[in-house]
Amino acid sequence: MSVPRYWREIKYRYRLLGCMCKECGSVFFPRRHICLKCGSRDLEEVKLSERGRVVSYTVVRNPPKEYEKYAPYIVALIELGDGARILSQVVDCEPEEVHLGMEVEATFRRVREDGPSGIIEYGYKFRPVIS
Amino acid sequence: MKTAKTVGIVGYGAYIPRNRLKVSEISHVWGGGGAPIQEKAVADIDEDAVTIAVEAARYAVKRAGIDPREIGAIYVGTESKPYAVKPCGTIVAEAIGATPCVTAADYEFACKAGTEAFQTCMGLVSSGMVKYAMAIGADTAQGRPADALEYTAACGGAAFIFGLKNHRTLAYIEGSYSYTTDTPDFWRRSREPYPRHGSRFTGTPAYFHHIVGAVKGLMGELGYGPEDFDYAVFHQPNTKFPIKVAKMLGFPMDAIKPGLIVPFVGNTYAGSTLLGLASVLDVANPGDRILVASYGSGAGSDAFSLVVQDAISNDRRLDPAVSIFINRKRYIDYSLYARLRGKILT
Ligand SMILES: [Zn+2]
Numbered sequence: 001m002s003v004p005r006y007w008r009e010i011k012y013r014y015r016l017l018g019c020m021c022k023e024c025g026s027v028f029f030p031r032r033h034i035c036l037k038c039g040s041r042d043l044e045e046v047k048l049s050e051r052g053r054v055v056s057y058t059v060v061r062n063p064p065k066e067y068e069k070y071a072p073y074i075v076a077l078i079e080l081g082d083g084a085r086i087l088s089q090v091v092d093c094e095p096e097e098v099h100l101g102m103e104v105e106a107t108f109r110r111v112r113e114d115g116p117s118g119i120i121e122y123g124y125k126f127r128p129v130i131s
Numbered sequence: 132m133k134t135a136k137t138v139g140i141v142g143y144g145a146y147i148p149r150n151r152l153k154v155s156e157i158s159h160v161w162g163g164g165g166a167p168i169q170e171k172a173v174a175d176i177d178e179d180a181v182t183i184a185v186e187a188a189r190y191a192v193k194r195a196g197i198d199p200r201e202i203g204a205i206y207v208g209t210e211s212k213p214y215a216v217k218p219c220g221t222i223v224a225e226a227i228g229a230t231p232c233v234t235a236a237d238y239e240f241a242c243k244a245g246t247e248a249f250q251t252c253m254g255l256v257s258s259g260m261v262k263y264a265m266a267i268g269a270d271t272a273q274g275r276p277a278d279a280l281e282y283t284a285a286c287g288g289a290a291f292i293f294g295l296k297n298h299r300t301l302a303y304i305e306g307s308y309s310y311t312t313d314t315p316d317f318w319r320r321s322r323e324p325y326p327r328h329g330s331r332f333t334g335t336p337a338y339f340h341h342i343v344g345a346v347k348g349l350m351g352e353l354g355y356g357p358e359d360f361d362y363a364v365f366h367q368p369n370t371k372f373p374i375k376v377a378k379m380l381g382f383p384m385d386a387i388k389p390g391l392i393v394p395f396v397g398n399t400y401a402g403s404t405l406l407g408l409a410s411v412l413d414v415a416n417p418g419d420r421i422l423v424a425s426y427g428s429g430a431g432s433d434a435f436s437l438v439v440q441d442a443i444s445n446d447r448r449l450d451p452a453v454s455i456f457i458n459r460k461r462y463i464d465y466s467l468y469a470r471l472r473g474k475i476l477t
Pocket of ligand 1: 021022023024025026035036038039040
């Protein structure tokens, strides 16, 4: 990802900001301009719930370039408390521990780095709920 | 040093990574004797001083129950900055939603960078320049393989938010005292991956001399003796030093035990004293008086006297106690540790 593109998305990735449809109340992440459910263009920025449940997952053992050092890692589709669905890595969890319905919460981690001299991209990942 | 208006702690938060390395694993590999601690916390492959600082800062904001936009200053004390140039504070400020009307910088004074930030925050709040100020101590400490430091260098941190003393503050600060000299007991030159230290030189003329100087100075200014404190927290580079300095100053074991987490976490450098204070705030009662004394190589010590307020009973159980992070762990072996801490060249 280019530095300007990463920079434009910082607050959404750091603070888990998505958008809510003012017509039907559906919540989306990442942000979008048209509601997937009712087609409305009236959406506003909202802070997403930081807790959710795993609804689907896979363990990545052959990762794409620049993600090699994190492997093996879990990627899960998570349904947040407010109904938004988000794709995220699940950390602090062994591949054999992850399961459907597992309660997870947002955490702040390194997502990617552009080699030893480039920018470090930070953002959300999820982990089993601490308390 | 006293502030013009009394300043208190509005909220605090801690974070310790989940990985633990038993010291016996290190002795097994390098054949060293002795066990300065039992085990130490190790950051995961995607954690660093910034992610630790953000975790602690988020818990502090939650516990404080304040709007993060009211935080006017954020200082991160660390000696494991992911960027040599680009402040950790900018990333923390953005992550907690304090930007853009906030001043942010990183502090450096070996293991006392976090308490250094305490004093700056106290001054800014007391003068009225900012409503709230946040001080963080967070590190992913490095020790050269087989060096004595490798047995204790650990990862973790804590964050504290300061505001003017009122019924919402969890504890207020009666005063602080700093004791600083040029003592080369431990250092790391630019571009060097690991620090060096003067071995035995790190004890008497360094750790003990400076902490005793700061604590005696503080007690002299406030007119207190060790018997006036319910708890004492000292910088914890190993298990022996804080116990010994407590004895030298006349504090009983009961006073330091609740804040003595180094046997199970290791030396989290700038996070060390702050995590100790957070552990004490987790269990302290209104009216208790707490002595805090950090130590930073190079060298100096900052001492503080705090009095716990009534608000602590309401606020402190909102978020995980330090003990929850201490007990949340998975053991790793030396080879995984070496990979996580970048000790294997690929
Ligand atoms: Zn809609």
